[in-house]
Amino acid sequence: MSLDYSRLLYDPVYAAIGVPATMDGTAITVIDDTRPKVLPAGTSDVRGTGPGAFVRIPELEANEIARDDWQDALLVFNGRSWLVRSYELRGSPNGEDLGEVRFLLKAVDE
């Protein structure tokens, strides 16, 4: 018997720490994954912020946000606006289409 990870894992996690967001104006739920980032710069390091967000792929599909629409989409959450510059599929034991995607974000140019 396979476990339903959407019901057992993602639903309670997103209910607990997910925040409301919009993706190109469509309401979704994301987990803010903005984190500190350190990059090598010769003999030193550069410290900065790597903005990111997790979203459930079934929720994107339910809202008719297709994979081709992800790149450069405007993602607004926690009072900040970002553009999707890239993404990582996180998969799930029930298959990639029932898993998450981590959006890698960039600042919206002024």
Add this chain to the structure above:
Amino acid sequence: MSDIRESILARLVEVVATVPNLRTVKRNDTDYFSALMPAAFVLDGDEDVVSGNEGSRPSNRPLLVEMSPEIHVIEQSGTIGSDITAFRRDLVKLVLADATLNSLTGSNGAIQYLGCDSTFAWLEKQWGGLQIRFRFKYPLIVNDL
């Protein structure tokens, strides 16, 4: 008292500060973060005695030495590219042509551009780093220190 190494490094910071469009210029500060960019950091270089100058007496005779400081330029923008190239171009021109730096190296000395390395990645915006290396050859006059 005269320490040519220190004079060169202090002047190098002054020269780097004349590069257009830099927000921050610091010496030996390796705490690089987004709010400082575009920034340039002058890092004191290692010093070595030029081969053939070592060994004979008196111990405090003048020596010819070399120092290789690095200048790190970091920039963050929507599209990294020609801005980093412009910083490199300005730095190479200004350092090699600076009359004070050339004078400090003396008649047996020299300033050489050794090259540069570049690094690119993403933070909130695209980030680019440039490590520019110079070599300064100058006399170490022990009795003047």
